[in-house]
Amino acid sequence: MIEIFQGILFVTGGLLMVVAGIGILRQPDVFIRMHASTKVGTLSSGLILLGVALHFEEPVVIFKVVLIVLFLLLTAPIGAHMIGRAALRIGVDPWGIERKTVRLQDVVAHEAADKTNPAKAGAQTEPDANDPADGMGSGR
Amino acid sequence: MSFLTICVGIGFVTVLLAVIMALLRLALGPTLPDRVVALDMMTVAIVSFCGLMATQAEDPAFLDVALALALVGFLATVALARFAERMLERRARNDADEDRP
Structure with a gap:
């Protein structure tokens, strides 16, 4: 059985x-x-x-x-x-969705550029304030 | 040939079919995350293959293989995901260094 x-x-x-x-x-x-x-x-x-x-x-x-x-x-x-x-x-696009916001790879590129280049940091971080990627970067 | 032998044989064939499909995705996959997902799936399939092998050989030692494979597979997945994530930052940092006078 x-x-x-x-x-x-x-x-x-x-x-x-x-x-x-x-x-x-x-x-x-x-x-x-x-x-x-x-x-x-x-x-x-x-x-x-x-x-x-x-x-x-x-x-x-x-x-x-x-x-x-x-x-x-x-x-x-x-x-x-x-x-x-x-x-x-x-930067893999989800299937069937048109990206309307900022591309996440651009956000990551900005973050890395800000880390190495603190002089330009002020102007570049402000457009990303409403982007969902901001919370994800803090864990690293 | 008992009922259990036939069922174990069917299990072997189906699990191997799944491994072959994941291998195809590993070869075809357009991006790096596709390949990582396929590798993860292959690990899980081979863990259940080890379970079937333990049943067929009447030897519980194959379960140790399955346990070690599950551990190593998770480590490989995490390491490759971190690698893919860091690759982009590294590229951006290199570009920023080149831009600087």
Whole structure:
């Protein structure tokens, strides 16, 4: 009985992994592709590892599986956030959106120029006051 | 051939298919973040591949491989994201240095 449940977990996890692969291959934009790789990929590997824990039924194996799944659940959003922020700053345009505001790469270029050239800082930072990028730069 | 063997085989085939699709995106990807996302996805797929391998070989030692791979994969993703972010600033700083008399 437990074997059937385990097999269903393996097959479901594998099919969801294919869904994640199709998503990462066919979606139009890096920000949309990230959804496929983080959410669906984490879910399917969690299902497969749950099947492994059911197969062995030892406390050490269950501990390791819980550790791996916990680690994947913790790190997938952090990694996706960092890649998404980097992509936005590099200047990858989101799919289907016309940029109306200042381009973020210009803002970053201004910030770097201000750091190295404090004399010109006054005039250049003021146009960027309403730009959403201002809050993101403070963490560095 | 039991039911579990067939299911593990299906799992192997599907996970490998996902790895191949991520590899295609890694080769095609127009920008650097695309490639980083594909590499992240490949890491997650290979972690579940290690789980399936542990089941097939009846050897829990493959789970240690999966754990180490999850750790290293996260570090690689963070490092590449930081690299992509810093690349732009470095380029801007170099331009500013060249402009200065």
